[in-house]
Amino acid sequence: MSRLDKHNLYELDILKHVEETPRLNNRMAARKLGVSVKLAHQLLKRMVSKGLLHVKEVHSRRWDYFLTPRGVAEKTRLTLEFLDFSMHFYREARRRSSQLCRDLAEAGKSRIAFLGAGDLAEIVYLGVQEWGLDLVAVYDDNDQATFMNRTVRPIRDMSSDGSDAIIVCMYNAGQPMGKQYLPEAVPREEKMTWVF
Numbered sequence: 001m002s003r004l005d006k007h008n009l010y011e012l013d014i015l016k017h018v019e020e021t022p023r024l025n026n027r028m029a030a031r032k033l034g035v036s037v038k039l040a041h042q043l044l045k046r047m048v049s050k051g052l053l054h055v056k057e058v059h060s061r062r063w064d065y066f067l068t069p070r071g072v073a074e075k076t077r078l079t080l081e082f083l084d085f086s087m088h089f090y091r092e093a094r095r096r097s098s099q100l101c102r103d104l105a106e107a108g109k110s111r112i113a114f115l116g117a118g119d120l121a122e123i124v125y126l127g128v129q130e131w132g133l134d135l136v137a138v139y140d141d142n143d144q145a146t147f148m149n150r151t152v153r154p155i156r157d158m159s160s161d162g163s164d165a166i167i168v169c170m171y172n173a174g175q176p177m178g179k180q181y182l183p184e185a186v187p188r189e190e191k192m193t194w195v196f
Contacts, residue, residue, distance in 0.1 A: 006174045008078055009072045010035070010043055011052070014065065018053060022064035047071075067188040089176055093123045096195045100167065101127035104193070109164035113137040115155070115186070116169035117147040124169050124195060137161040140170075155186055 010033050016025060029040035044065070047053045052071035056064045067075070069192060101124070106111065112133045114121050117140040125148055128135050138147045139158045146152060158166065166189060172181045180194045 007043070008081070011047060012075065012078040012082060014047060015052065015071055015078070018065045018067055018071075019075065022056075022066055023062075024065050025063065043196050045174070050074075050129055087118065090123065090125065092177065093120060093195055094126065097124040097127040097167075098130060100124075100193060100195055101131040101133055104165055105131040105133060110134055111136045111162065111164045113139065113158070113161045113163035113166045114169045115139050115158065115166050117142065117152050117190070118169065120171055120195065121169035122146060124167055136163050139166075158186075159189070164191065168194045 013033055014024070014029060024044075026037050026041045026044065029044060030037045033040060033043075035043075044053070044192075048055055048065075050070075051068055051073050054066045054068050056066065058064055101112075104110075110133050112128060112135050114124065114135065114137070117138050121138070125135065127133075133151065135148065137158075138150050138152050139155045139161075140147075140152050142152075143153050144152050168180070168182060170181060170183060172178050175181075177196045178194060181196070182188060182192075
């Protein structure tokens with residue numbers, strides 16, 4: 001399996017955008033990717049120099065971007081890599097979360113809380129169901145109101161949940177299978193456990 005990095009994902013997002021509309025500038029790309037304007041400019045410049053994009057100057061303040069045949073091929077390649085990586089991530093997360101839930105069940109820790117209510121939490125929930133654990137709380141600071149019919153509570157409430165273990169269901173998007181990821185503002189607790 002090939003390894004996708006952040007720049008590949010940025011390129012894929014830009015190629016998808018340009019396929020839909022030629023209107024793109026540094027600020028739009030920066031906002032779309034969640035990066036600085038300088039990095040967006042460097043990415044666009046590199047993609048033009050690699051022959052992935054053709055740029056047409058409409059006037060001094062507007063440039064339109066178009067996919068080249070090489071850009072279409074690169075978009076296809078990156079999409080396939082992303083799908084391959086996603087399937088590998090899912091299979092590995094499913095395997096590890098099932099083992100983690102088994103270990104918790106065998107250790108007599110049946111009351112479980114999740115830190116995170118995203119896609120990894122959905123995968124881990126399968127292991128919770130498989131091993132008969134009780135999901136007592138879910139914490140996340142996103143705008144999601146519920147997770148599997150449970151109210152998602154703010155992370156600041158995490159210390160008062162009464163759980164036996166907290167499974168960290170968050171990951172660094174730039175390195176999804178990185179070891180023991182925890183957002184900077186969240187204090188590490190002894191009862192935390194990780195899938196990766």
